[in-house]
Amino acid sequence: MNRRTYHRASEAERREDLIAATLDCIAEFGIQGATVRQIAMRAGVTGGLIRHYFSSKDQMLQAAYRKVMASMTEAAVAAAIEGETARSRLRRFIVANVTPPVTDPRTLSLWAAFISHIQIDQSFAAIHRENYLSFLEALETLLSAFFVEEKRALSPAQCRTYAIGVNALVDGLWLEGTLAADTFAEHELAENALISVEALLRLQPGELSAEQR
Amino acid sequence: MNRRTYHRASEAERREDLIAATLDCIAEFGIQGATVRQIAMRAGVTGGLIRHYFSSKDQMLQAAYRKVMASMTEAAVAAAIEGETARSRLRRFIVANVTPPVTDPRTLSLWAAFISHIQIDQSFAAIHRENYLSFLEALETLLSAFFVEEKRALSPAQCRTYAIGVNALVDGLWLEGTLAADTFAEHELAENALISVEALLRLQPGELSAEQR
DNA sequence: GCGCGAATTATTCGAGCGTATAATAAGCCT
């Protein structure tokens, strides 16, 4: 008799809520624990509503994956554009990638959960590829601008090789630093990242890592 | 009436089969698809048998995680010990980590599936930590031996910093190379790895990457 | 202020989940 009262939300905010709830559940209970019912409860709605906004649970998971990756790159790119020189932008980009909120156990859990699905479901593979290439391109752009600023000539091929190496290093430090967070002090990871990148690019010590030139 | 005939296997080989079947299922269907019944079918037994060898499905998953990590480090360490000089051992170790069978989409899927669970279940966190530290230590040992051989003095702290950086780089290249395998040619990744590591360690170009000294 | 479309709830369905237990067949020991 007594039905629950409810609020009719706009499509955009409802979808957002559902995606956020999905990510909460995956982070807290794993992808197996992210059931339609759990997600709905977390979002404060009933299970049936999910299929009103997504044609299947799988489609909602894909939307959630896009959301995770978008916020990761967004955070790093936002940090970078605040730099005034190419050197500063590169520096900020690298530091942002090994600093909260990007280095966050929850984010890593989500990322890993989706990564483990890209060999199973082609839709996830496409989302991954899209994001990987866009990250690599952003990094390559920052790098080449930096080298121009430094008046150091570099072939596009060399620049790409550097981008691949720096990307790997940043990814690896992000992984290491997040998974073994208690092993590293506050800024230890960021310092290590800058020193490692400048070594990787064969720069002089301090050329990138020093606070200011 | 007609019960299935069966073979009584030794405990060791049965456990091995069950773990292998578990990994097959996770790789093929994801961790959600690795159900007791699927795993049993893959192993050619019936579901009930699993609980004769493992006190719960979760314990079997943990055993499977250990197995994955063990075979990864094993492959790299086995490659390393065949080198005759410290330089060669370091070189082989790095190359092995960015070369099949370590770089394998299936392995990466499995790794990611378990990584995504270490924030949820402490048992998985312990297994991760154990393997991470042992990998880091193996790398540190190889590095310090290499520096001794090169007659280059290095403080233990510096050596550890290098180990963390190289570890990150190798992990990152492993990730990148496996996830975007079609982007890289056969030995491109290994070459990039060696060149990047030698830059990271501030070695002369070719000091580590050249085929032989 | 009321009616109507649609967002949301409630309920149901069949399938599949992990686990527990009882029945059975395999194969070693003497």
Place this chain on the structure above:
DNA sequence: AGGCTTATTATACGCTCGAATAATTCGCGC
């Protein structure tokens, strides 16, 4: 060769899953 242990099968149980459908309530347009 035959009995005994136990590895293995078979079956059942209680729950939860994703999805479909029916019933209801919200809130905008007039």
